[in-house]
Amino acid sequence: MRPLALPITLLAIWGLLAHAGLDAAGVAELATWCQANGVELVVMEASGGYERLPFLLLWELGVACGIVNARSVRRFAEAMGFLEKTDSIDAAVIAHYGEVKRLQPTQPPSAAQQRLKALVARLYQVTGDLTVQKQRRSAAADAETIASLDEVIVMFKRQSRRLEGEIASLIDDDPLWACLDQAFRSLKGVASRTVARLMAELPEIGILSNKAIAKLAGLAPIANDSGKRSGRRPVRGGRAGPRCILFLIARGVARYDPHFGAFHQRLQAAGKEKMVIRIALARKLLVVLNAKARDARKEFANAT
Template structure:
C-alpha cells in the first residue's frame, strides 16, 4: 500500500481517528468537522482509510471523505473484532478500535470501491424499506392464522394499511428507476431473463452496482455465493457459502427458485445436478450462482437474454 493507513471509529457524536505510525485525535461527527477532517487527511495522502460500519452512522462520514477523493473503505465490525483478538487486544475503547482499524487496513490492503452516489443510496433505501414492509405483511399473516376473530380483524386492517404503503413504495421505486435512463436500460436487460422480475432487478441495481463490471468469481464473492473451501492436510470438509451482501443473495435465491421452474436452461441445469446426486439445496445454490453469472454477462455486454436454442 502506498501511503499510510488511517482508521476511524465512528460513534453517534464523534470520530476517533488513528493514523498508522502517526497521530491520533478526535473530532465531532458533524458536517463542518468532516469537511475539516477530509482536508487534514488529504494533506497526509493516505493509502486507505478504514471506516467501521456502525449502524448507519458511518455513511455520512464515508461519503464526505470519498467526496474529497480520499480512498475510503467501509470495514466489517466482526472482522475488526476478530483481528483485535488475534492481536491480543481484549480491551475495547474507541481510540483502541481506531488503532486496530488502521492496522487492519494496513495488513489487508483492501480494495477501494467507489461508494454509491446519492441517487443510488436513495434507491437502496427505498428497496430496503420495501423489503421491510413485505416482511411485516408476511409476519402479520402468520399471526392471523392462529388469532381469535377480533384480533384477526385488527390484523386485517393493519395488512391493508401495509399493502397501501407497499403500493406507494413500488410507485416511488418505479419513478426512481424510470427517471434514470441507465437504470431503465439495466432493468430491461435483467428482466429479459426468465426468473427475474422487477423487484429482483431493482434490488440488484440498488445493492449490486458492480454488476457487469467484475468477473464471475468476484461478483459471486460480493453476493456471498462463492463457495468457501475447508481443507487441512488429508481432511476435506464441505464447502459452504456465506458473507457478501445478504440482500443480494436472498434476491438471487428467489430468482433461482422461479428460474428452476420456468427457465428451460436453468431448469435443465438443476435437474442434471439433482440426477447426479446433489442435494436440492446445493443444486439451488448452483442455480443462483449460474443465474448471477448470466446476469453479470448480460449487463456487461448490454445484450438481452438469448436462449441457447434460439
C-alpha cells in the same frame, strides 16, 4: 481523546469521532484535522450503517475514505497479538490493516443509487410488516381486532404500491438502469422486485467477473484443502440480501427455463444434497445475470 499519532498516511476514524462527535459538525472537524495533517485515506469499519454519515460527509469535504470488514479487522488484530479491544487499540489496528492491505478508497454511491437502496430497503420492510399483519388477521377472532388489522393491512398495501411505483420510475429514468432492467427480465421468472434489489444491493453486477460477483454475493465455494486432504467447500460471507433473493427465485426460474431445469435434474440425479442444489442454482442464476448485465453495459456504452 487525543488523536492517534500515526506514522502512516491513514487514519482510523472512530477515535477522533468519539472526540469530535458523530454529527456533521464533528465530521467537519475531523476533515479539517485530516487535511491539516496530510491524511490521504480515512479507514473505517462497516458498522451496520453507522459509518454511512461520516463516510459520505468526508467525501463531500474532499477526504477520501475506505471501508473495511469488521470481522477481518478483528481477526487481523488477534493475529497481531491484540486480544484486548479498546477504542484506541481498534483505531490503531484499523489504520494498520488499511496500510498492510494497501486499501484503495471506496467510492461513494451516487445520489440515485442511495435513493434506490433506501426505497428497496423500505419496500422489504413494508412487505415484511404486511406479512405479519396478515398472519395476525388470519388468527384473529374478535371483530374489532379484525377491523383494526384490516386498516393496517390497507395502509401497508398502499405504501407498498407507492414504493414500487417510485422504484420503477427511478429505474426507468436512468438509461443504464432501464437497459439492465430489460436484460434481467428477459429471463422468465425474474420479476421487477428481484431486479430492483439486485441493482440496489449489488451494483457491481456486470462489472466484476463471474467468480468475483459470486464471492461478493456469498455463493462461491471456499477452498478447504491441506496437503492430500480435499475438504468440503462451503459458502460463507458475502451480501445476504442479494443471496436471499437469488435463493428464492432460482427455483422458480428452473421451472420456466429448460436450461436451468435440466441443470436442476442433473444435480438431483447425482444425489446432491438439497442445500447444495439450492446454492448451485442460485450461483448459476447469478452468473447468467452477470453475463446479461455485462452485455447490456457494453451495448449501452457503445450506443452512447
